[in-house]
Amino acid sequence: MTQPAAxxxxxxxxxxxxxxxxxxxxxxxxxxxxxxxxxxxxxPAVRHAPSPNxxxxxxxxxxxxxxxxxxxxxxxxxxxxxxxGLFTNTLDYTAHPWFDRLRPLRVSAHFVIGRDGVIVQFxxxxxxxxxxxxxxxxxRDRCNDFSIGIELEGTDTLPFTAAQxxxxxxxxxxxxxxxxxxxxxxxxxxxxxxxxxxxxxxxxSRFATEAGWALRQLPG
Numbered sequence: 001m002t003q004p005a006a007x008x009x010x011x012x013x014x015x016x017x018x019x020x021x022x023x024x025x026x027x028x029x030x031x032x033x034x035x036x037x038x039x040x041x042x043x044p045a046v047r048h049a050p051s052p053n054x055x056x057x058x059x060x061x062x063x064x065x066x067x068x069x070x071x072x073x074x075x076x077x078x079x080x081x082x083x084x085g086l087f088t089n090t091l092d093y094t095a096h097p098w099f100d101r102l103r104p105l106r107v108s109a110h111f112v113i114g115r116d117g118v119i120v121q122f123x124x125x126x127x128x129x130x131x132x133x134x135x136x137x138x139x140r141d142r143c144n145d146f147s148i149g150i151e152l153e154g155t156d157t158l159p160f161t162a163a164q165x166x167x168x169x170x171x172x173x174x175x176x177x178x179x180x181x182x183x184x185x186x187x188x189x190x191x192x193x194x195x196x197x198x199x200x201x202x203x204x205s206r207f208a209t210e211a212g213w214a215l216r217q218l219p220g
Contacts, residue, residue: 038126041174050122052089067147070197074098087108107130152164160198169207
């Protein structure tokens, strides 16, 4: 999603949990990820915080695009319950002056990956998460219809962490096993001029190498 939003505390379904109080990454790299029949990653290292900001995909839609974003809330600050609050419509708008502008928003990605690599899933991958907004890919509008969105806790100007790349490399094979994902783009590529994330600090070459994507599937 990029700004507005930034921040990265995540939540279990019933309680906000700072990313800094995360589970160890050991389980993430020790066992493969897989999606259950309802589109949720079932693994002790992945938390679920179901968001209402989703709906059914159009009938017959093939999920073929992966979209990467960055987020921090307040901008440039990491940790806290605020991203989870935004994505679950429980954000305390009085907690920071910047939050007041977020009141009209009803948004969520499918996943958020914290600075330490912890993954929180907010929306079933079978459903349309409201992460991309007005967007287009190869002449096809409404990218939410046919994409999966992953938010990385970060900004356009800070390098992402090794743990985040590792979690991306762990998560995306499960998505590609279920769906015919043919391309990966940043929010900036499907909403140019409106969005800038994940930004110049995201290392697309590293992501391709570690997650097993061909360069032709990434932004040119």
